[in-house]
Amino acid sequence: MDWLNNLLIYDGKFLGVQWSIWKVVGWLGNAVFFSRVFVQWYATEKLKRVVVPAIFWWLSLVGSLLLLSYGLFHNGDSVFILAYAFTWIPYIRNLIIHRRHSAAEMDCPHCSKICPPHSCFCFACGTRLGVLEPEQSAS
Ligand SMILES: [Zn+2]
Secondary structure, rough: OOOHHHHHEEEEOOEEEEHHHHHHHHHHHHHHHHHHHHHHHHHHHOOOOOOHHHHHHHHHHHHHHHHHHHHHHHHHOOHHHHHOOOOHHHHHHHHHHHHHHOOOOOOOOOOOOOOOOOEEEEOOOOOOOOOOOHHHOOO
């Protein structure tokens, strides 16, 4: 097992990295930020269409804030800091839009499928959803 020990720890450093709490924050930020790609890929493959689930935006937000913290408190590189300084804005906006869309979805009382907002009929069973507008019920 000395070969494994020598492979992992050399020069007194684990994987050749001088570890600190900010290194852990930076690597954790990298892992969280990078993991979003696999989450989005999985969701797309599962539905066989391009999908960006809400967890993608959460991973983007958390990962970029961890990387911004690393840049601000450890790295200090202006290029690195600027790369993550404003990315949280579209991530939070997309989470707000996703939440509003989810709240407006309609449950079919007949088959329990979740239908898009403002649907007049269930896409799965054809059951009429919601209340008809006055001009629709007059005809
Ligand atoms: Zn239905």
